[in-house]
């Protein structure tokens with residue numbers, strides 16, 4: 001029960017990594033305020049958390065809108081009395097096109113969802129976190145270190161979060177507030193597997209071979225990292241970018257192809273996840289090819 005007595009806001013909590021963070025935090029004793037777009041199954045995740053003995057509330061809204069972000073933070077504080085942790089996990093990956101073909105509207109959508117929402121939520125949560133000496137977590141990306149071809153604004157939006165997390169950590173340390181960033185590589189969500197996403201089936205099939213550990217990460221493996229960083233066990237960690245990419249950043253060539261099948265199996269996991277691959281439902285995805 002690493003998070004016993006804590007209250008956490010989790011954004012993008014209806015699907016993928018956010019759903020896993022919701023369940024993991026609840027299992028570790030946190031009461032969770034779960035936010036996502038109106039088309040996301042956030043209420044379903046909140047109901048599942050409650051069914052499993054936790055305490056959860058759903059909030060539906062576009063967090064890149066100033067009034068929605070403010071309302072979300074205020075509603076969380078009202079519902080649970082205080083806020084200890086903000087997890088800025090919401091994001092979109094909705095286009096696959098070389099930069100000259102990348103649509104301006106997709107650039108704007110990416111900046112709003114990936115950057116503006118995290119800025120607004122952080123801005124409005126900080127006064128509450130001062131009271132609890134709480135902490136803020138961001139979901140960055142391996143792409144924020146390395147850049148990514150055919151999705152150049154996406155990688156750059158994650159670089160913003162990396163630097164923003166460090167800046168917030170430096171600035172807020174004097175108030176006892178920590179800030180850290182988890183930077184996943186390919187995780188098994190709608191973004192890297194299944195139809196309707198920005199990556200073609202051909203590219204999806206090459207992912208595991210590119211990763212030295214020979215497979216995508218699971219949402220639950222990511223949630224485990226967030227739970228540790230959010231907890232008092234991480235009390236001396238602030239301004240950290242924690243890369244969780246199966247080794248892909250330093251890799252040279254398709255190293256995953258040398259991993260034997262038995263080592264490619266992901267851990268079974270124990271969270272009751274139902275929406276790992278639902279994150280792109282209701283979103284327009286642009287593929288230039």
Ligand SMILES: NC(=O)c1ccc[n+]([C@@H]2O[C@H](COP(=O)([O-])OP(=O)(O)OC[C@H]3O[C@@H](n4cnc5c(N)ncnc54)[C@H](O)[C@@H]3O)[C@@H](O)[C@H]2O)c1
Pocket residue numbers: 011012013014015016017018035036037040061062063064089090091092112113117139140141142183184185186187188189190191192276278279280
């Ligand atoms: N899946 C990967 O391979 C991968 C790799 C690196 C980083 N990440 C990061 O992990 C996070 C979660 O991604 P995921 O793979 O679980 O995808 P996902 O699509 O399942 O989850 C993202 C969630 O955020 C929600 N969201 C988007 N914009 C929002 C807004 N304006 N307001 C409220 N909610 C909003 C989406 O609707 C969705 O439910 C993202 O920040 C992403 O950049 C994912």
